[in-house]
Structures are given as C-alpha cells and as structure tokens.
Amino acid sequence: MPVPREEASSPSNLVTESGTGPAPRDVTPEATLAVAHKVMPGFGEQMRQVSLKYVPTAILSRQVGVVRGGALILNLPGQPKAIKETLDGVFPAVPYCIDLIGGPYIETHESVCKAFRPKSAMRPRVD
Numbered sequence: 001m002p003v004p005r006e007e008a009s010s011p012s013n014l015v016t017e018s019g020t021g022p023a024p025r026d027v028t029p030e031a032t033l034a035v036a037h038k039v040m041p042g043f044g045e046q047m048r049q050v051s052l053k054y055v056p057t058a059i060l061s062r063q064v065g066v067v068r069g070g071a072l073i074l075n076l077p078g079q080p081k082a083i084k085e086t087l088d089g090v091f092p093a094v095p096y097c098i099d100l101i102g103g104p105y106i107e108t109h110e111s112v113c114k115a116f117r118p119k120s121a122m123r124p125r126v127d
Contacts, residue, residue, distance in 0.1 A: 012103030013094060014071055018078030020062045028075050029062045036066035036073070040097070043074055043090055050089035051082060065090075070102045092116045 019028030033039065043065025051058030063075045063086070072094065076083045095106035095115040105123060108115045 012098045014073045017076045020075050029064045035068050038067040040065040046090050047086040
C-alpha cells in the first residue's frame with residue numbers, strides 16, 4: 001500500500017500511554033487499530049507477559065503494536081513504572097522492526113538498552 005504524502009515525513013516510532021484497560025473510556029487500542037496497516041501482535045503479547053510478572057491485573061490490558069506506513073505505533077500502559085517495565089521488555093525488537101518497515105537505522109548504547117538484530121541486518125557502528 002503506498003504511503004500517503006502526509007505520512008512520508010512522519011516519525012518512525014510513536015507511543016501512546018493509557019487507555020488500554022476494559023473501562024468504557026479506554027479506547028486507545030481501537031483508535032490505534034483503526035489507523036493500522038499491519039497489526040504486530042507480538043508487541044502486545046510481550047508487554048502483557050512482562051507486566052504479569054509484576055501485577056496479576058496485567059491480563060486486563062489490551063496493548064497493541066501496529067505499523068502504519070513507515071511508523072511503528074505502540075500502546076503502553078498508563079503508569080510510569082509499568083511503562084518502563086514494558087518498554088524494557090519490547091524495546092530490543094523496536095530498532096529492527098523500524099529497519100524492516102523502511103525507517104532509519106537506529107543505534108543504541110548497549111549500557112542503556114541493547115537492540116537485537118540478526119547478524120545479516122547489522123551495520124558497523126558510527127561513532
């Protein structure tokens with residue numbers, strides 16, 4: 001599917017927070033899915049799996065990950081502690097996903113967060 005002109009310069013990664021529970025006001029996943037070109041179910045599955053290590057109510061979460069054009073959109077939980085925990089669990093896959101959807105090559109500082117890429121997708125570090 002061609003990317004509309006207004007999306008050509010869009011960011012390669014967007015995150016939302018909150019609104020992923022079962023309450024009537026929680027509509028973030030529906031809004032995200034409405035703009036999705038591809039659903040990436042592994043992101044939501046992994047975020048819930050990580051959260052379940054900390055709280056049993058994580059099973060109520062409806063976080064999703066989707067691709068729209070060249071952007072990866074992730075729905076995160078609403079609490080700062082839970083945001084960090086879930087990002088720690090999924091971020092290693094984010095740079096490679098962005099590579100695959102045509103976004104920029106993202107390098108990380110391994111002391112902060114190590115990204116995973118297959119050897120065939122790695123580029124020499126630019127310092």
